[in-house]
Amino acid sequence: MEPIIKVDNIKKYFSFTKGIIKKRTFHLRAVDGVSFDVYPGETLGLVGESGSGKTTIARLILGLTRPTKNTVYFGGKDIFKVKGRELANIRRRMGMVFQDPAASFNPRSTIYDSIKRPLLINGYKNSKIKKLVKDATEKVALGSELLSRYPHQLSGGQQQRASIARALILNPEVIVLDEPTSALDVSVQAQVLDLLLDLQASFNLTYVFISHNLSVVRYISDRIGVMYLGKLMEVATVDEIYSNPKHPYTAGLLSSAPVFSPRERHRKKIILAGDPPSLINPPAGCRLEPRCPYSNDRCRQELPKLQEISPGHMVACHRAEEIGGFKLPEAVGHI
Numbered sequence: 001m002e003p004i005i006k007v008d009n010i011k012k013y014f015s016f017t018k019g020i021i022k023k024r025t026f027h028l029r030a031v032d033g034v035s036f037d038v039y040p041g042e043t044l045g046l047v048g049e050s051g052s053g054k055t056t057i058a059r060l061i062l063g064l065t066r067p068t069k070n071t072v073y074f075g076g077k078d079i080f081k082v083k084g085r086e087l088a089n090i091r092r093r094m095g096m097v098f099q100d101p102a103a104s105f106n107p108r109s110t111i112y113d114s115i116k117r118p119l120l121i122n123g124y125k126n127s128k129i130k131k132l133v134k135d136a137t138e139k140v141a142l143g144s145e146l147l148s149r150y151p152h153q154l155s156g157g158q159q160q161r162a163s164i165a166r167a168l169i170l171n172p173e174v175i176v177l178d179e180p181t182s183a184l185d186v187s188v189q190a191q192v193l194d195l196l197l198d199l200q201a202s203f204n205l206t207y208v209f210i211s212h213n214l215s216v217v218r219y220i221s222d223r224i225g226v227m228y229l230g231k232l233m234e235v236a237t238v239d240e241i242y243s244n245p246k247h248p249y250t251a252g253l254l255s256s257a258p259v260f261s262p263r264e265r266h267r268k269k270i271i272l273a274g275d276p277p278s279l280i281n282p283p284a285g286c287r288l289e290p291r292c293p294y295s296n297d298r299c300r301q302e303l304p305k306l307q308e309i310s311p312g313h314m315v316a317c318h319r320a321e322e323i324g325g326f327k328l329p330e331a332v333g334h335i
């Protein structure tokens, strides 16, 4: 199968100057050479700590920010090269849902007006708009009485249903979701995740699902990419990531996740000591090297490439094969 999205060694550096007399330019490497494919109908989860570059990747995929180097392909087309009608077509095929529903709606527009906006932009006639908004709100089980309200008059869960309705309105193939449930209570979070799963099954949607919450990505994803400081450290199926992690960073992330089973409380933790290094002057070798209990000279000097270690399981660690994996308890990351 051909991927619908191909992220090809993409880099996004943010530049800024410092100093009053002697100005110097710094480059913050928010995304520093990331490659992955997304296949039609799957959910690719992206996890990583705050600042690892997840939102920047979401914005790159959606074409909201230009890469510093390299590109993203959608259906085989370079999204930063296409123009005019072709670009409009690609835009229509991608929807987005962001973390903070309150901020993603105009506070002075009714929910109805917000949901219909993509239709207006795409030149739909008023006669069609009403029906399409009604269909979309039904799909997300948002009561039609809520359409005349303003965003602040909706609960967090209702707001997020409305943003999903808006994302669906042009019948996209792919939806990029950036922390879509992070602002919600746990029970509402589960309802929204189930709604997303239902919609995916009904409309064969492809999701790129970003979250720092390991339980949430485990619940919703088919495959998971683990990010650290602008790099992808590991990509594999959900089962592989949670039962057979190969990167010390993934193992560290999983073992620092809260464990809900009392039997597992005394298990050995993989501790990643120290703070993450700076994105302005990252280590020459592996990004994790200063914190990794397994690092050696090679890790200090040579940047590890993301390589397939077993079918479909990619890892960027010089020592992955030698270490041979980590034993983690079953309970990690279950909702």
Ligand SMILES: Nc1ncnc2c1ncn2[C@@H]1O[C@H](COP(=O)(O)OP(=O)(O)OP(=O)(O)O)[C@@H](O)[C@H]1O
Binding pocket: 014, 028, 029, 030, 048, 049, 050, 051, 052, 053, 054, 055, 056, 057, 212, 279
């Ligand atoms: N417009 C910008 N200008 C300058 N730096 C930015 C900009 N956007 C993001 N960054 C920086 O890039 C890095 C990655 O940010 P990003 O928002 O992609 O991380 P994230 O993984 O989504 O984090 P979080 O989990 O907190 O949402 C951070 O160090 C951030 O400060």
Ligand SMILES: [Mg+2]
Binding pocket: 054, 055, 056, 178
């Ligand atoms: Mg983010």
